[in-house]
Amino acid sequence: MTTIDLARVRGIAADWKQSPYYDRAEEQDWLAPFWDEGTPFRASFAQLDLTSTLELACGHGRHAAQVLEGRSGARPGRMVLMDVNHGNVAYCRKRFRRNDVQVWRNSGLDYYPVPASSITAIFCYDAMVHFEYDCVISYLYDTTRVLRIGGKALFHHSNYAAPGSYWAHNPHSRNFMTKDLFAHIAQRAGLDVVQQQLLDWGEGPARVEAIDCLTLLQKTRPTPSRTRNLLRHVVARLP
Numbered sequence: 001m002t003t004i005d006l007a008r009v010r011g012i013a014a015d016w017k018q019s020p021y022y023d024r025a026e027e028q029d030w031l032a033p034f035w036d037e038g039t040p041f042r043a044s045f046a047q048l049d050l051t052s053t054l055e056l057a058c059g060h061g062r063h064a065a066q067v068l069e070g071r072s073g074a075r076p077g078r079m080v081l082m083d084v085n086h087g088n089v090a091y092c093r094k095r096f097r098r099n100d101v102q103v104w105r106n107s108g109l110d111y112y113p114v115p116a117s118s119i120t121a122i123f124c125y126d127a128m129v130h131f132e133y134d135c136v137i138s139y140l141y142d143t144t145r146v147l148r149i150g151g152k153a154l155f156h157h158s159n160y161a162a163p164g165s166y167w168a169h170n171p172h173s174r175n176f177m178t179k180d181l182f183a184h185i186a187q188r189a190g191l192d193v194v195q196q197q198l199l200d201w202g203e204g205p206a207r208v209e210a211i212d213c214l215t216l217l218q219k220t221r222p223t224p225s226r227t228r229n230l231l232r233h234v235v236a237r238l239p
């Protein structure tokens with residue numbers, strides 16, 4: 001038995017198979033909030049050890065391109081990109097064919113086939129904000145598995161507290177999640193919450209205060225046996 005609503009997770013993944021978003025998001029004004037000096041994203045990213053970096057939900061790879069160009073101030077060692085959609089994986093394999101980057105399609109719920117304790121940094125920008133709460137829980141538990149001790153994970157997630165809502169009808173297509181619920185899940189999974197920053201999103205009249213949150217987590221101890229057992233039972237694979 002799984003408590004994960006696979007149909008919803010699949011539905012959200014399907015909505016991102018193709019979108020004008022991918023081209024628009026490559027433009028400077030949509031990259032700036034993540035990569036300009038002085039932004040919360042840039043300051044938090046600087047706290048990651050990029051020896052072995054995993055980007056979740058990479059889309060067409062606009063953030064990986066920034067990292068590989070050294071925009072963050074540090075050059076990555078090994079880099080793994082993941083996305084649930086085949087088209088995005090194919091796009092990134094082509095885009096980064098000359099870089100030392102691996103691009104994998106994942107289940108939509110976990111980081112397999114990434115081995116346990118092999119990653120020093122995980123980041124996910126502009127994607128988890130749309131994920132269903134049970135999918136977020138699954139990724140947080142699996143974060144505990146793949147991070148090395150001392151490794152950190154930086155997640156841009158929703159702080160939109162609208163129980164029962166449908167993500168695509170919410171402002172900026174945010175799914176239900178809150179800063180505190182996210183911190184609670186992370187701690188239950190065996191991770192430390194290093195920092196959480198609430199973020200406004202959108203421009204002009206579309207701006208919504210504190211609709212998002214940027215959370216930096218760290219694994220400071222071995223994966224608790226309780227988390228390992230839950231991973232065995234809870235994490236289900238999408239076919």
Ligand SMILES: C[S@@+](CC[C@H](N)C(=O)[O-])C[C@H]1O[C@@H](n2cnc3c(N)ncnc32)[C@H](O)[C@@H]1O
Nearest residue numbers: 012013016057058059083084085108125126127
């Ligand atoms: C709005 S796009 C953002 C892409 C990229 N992070 C960026 O900022 O350009 C959302 C991404 O999440 C991916 N996605 C959707 N559901 C997912 C899931 N359950 N697991 C992993 N990736 C997922 C989509 O394929 C898409 O690449």
